[in-house]
Amino acid sequence: MSSITLHTLMARKQAGEKFAVLTAYDACFSHLISTAGVEVMLVGDSLGMVLQGNDSTLPVTIEEMVYHTAAVKAGNQGSMIMSDLPFMSYGTPEQAMDSAAVLMQAGAHIVKLEGAAWLDDTITLLAERGVPVCAHLGLTPQAVNVLGGYKVQGRDNSAAKKMIEDAVRLEQAGAAMLLLECIPSLLAGEITKAVDIPVIGIGAGADTDAQVLVMHDMLGITPGRSPRFVKNYMADSDDIASAFKAYAEEVKAGTFPGPEHGF
Ligand code: KIV
Ligand code: NA
Numbered sequence: 001m002s003s004i005t006l007h008t009l010m011a012r013k014q015a016g017e018k019f020a021v022l023t024a025y026d027a028c029f030s031h032l033i034s035t036a037g038v039e040v041m042l043v044g045d046s047l048g049m050v051l052q053g054n055d056s057t058l059p060v061t062i063e064e065m066v067y068h069t070a071a072v073k074a075g076n077q078g079s080m081i082m083s084d085l086p087f088m089s090y091g092t093p094e095q096a097m098d099s100a101a102v103l104m105q106a107g108a109h110i111v112k113l114e115g116a117a118w119l120d121d122t123i124t125l126l127a128e129r130g131v132p133v134c135a136h137l138g139l140t141p142q143a144v145n146v147l148g149g150y151k152v153q154g155r156d157n158s159a160a161k162k163m164i165e166d167a168v169r170l171e172q173a174g175a176a177m178l179l180l181e182c183i184p185s186l187l188a189g190e191i192t193k194a195v196d197i198p199v200i201g202i203g204a205g206a207d208t209d210a211q212v213l214v215m216h217d218m219l220g221i222t223p224g225r226s227p228r229f230v231k232n233y234m235a236d237s238d239d240i241a242s243a244f245k246a247y248a249e250e251v252k253a254g255t256f257p258g259p260e261h262g263f
Contacts, residue, residue: 020251021212030075036244045084060086073107083108114140116166120173127174139182180204185262203229205262
């Protein structure tokens with residue numbers, strides 16, 4: 001696969017072609033995932049849960065994100081690498097610049113941060129300085145203690161209306177992509193239509209421009225009951241590489257997620 005850029009993904013959106021995103025945290029999986037036709041690898045702060053065994057993403061540090069981003073870069077075969085800015089590493093615009101700098105120097109092509117209105121200036125400043133930003137809306141796990149748990153967001157009309165406004169404003173501020181987590185499928189479809197930038201969904205239905213899953217979840221190795229939006233791709237695959245390929249193909253064909261995976 002030739003190298004995926006923001007330009008590639010914008011063109012996919014305009015052509016109505018979906019793309020696949022999967023988390024990756026190390027070089028071997030990065031190699032397998034990027035050769036499986038997955039356009040974007042997310043070095044997610046979910047690593048705090050699936051690699052470190054914490055009960056939230058809050059303990060993850062910028063140094064840890066840099067370490068895993070460098071490992072993913074080492075194995076990458078042409079996918080775009082998106083890295084999460086971890087909890088409180090972008091509390092002020094100045095902090096965000098410093099944190100984004102070390103992630104980009106480690107190999108990220110774009111950084112992701114969680115939140116809405118308070119991030120407008122930060123997103124503008126980063127974009128002006130050459131750092132593309134993906135804004136994460138809906139269920140934002142770094143705010144779990146404010147949200148009161150991992151719950152579907154944007155269910156009532158006023159919250160839904162606000163989320164559409166947030167999405168449009170973040171695009172105007174300079175966001176290059178959006179990620180929507182655990183929101184009603186209908187709302188995710190409306191937001192995807194309301195903005196020109198590519199929209200990635202998880203637990204957000206079939207109408208976003210792209211899908212993301214946590215690798216451990218789709219391989220069926222995360223302990224406990226898996227969330228409704230997860231599909232276990234090892235169930236019908238002989239090996240891990242085939243599971244990654246099946247996921248990429250189903251996302252692009254629009255057969256994953258099905259209605260049963262949405263809210
Ligand atoms: O950290 C992560 O893996 C994420 C995805 C769940 C969207 O942010
Ligand atoms: Na994350």
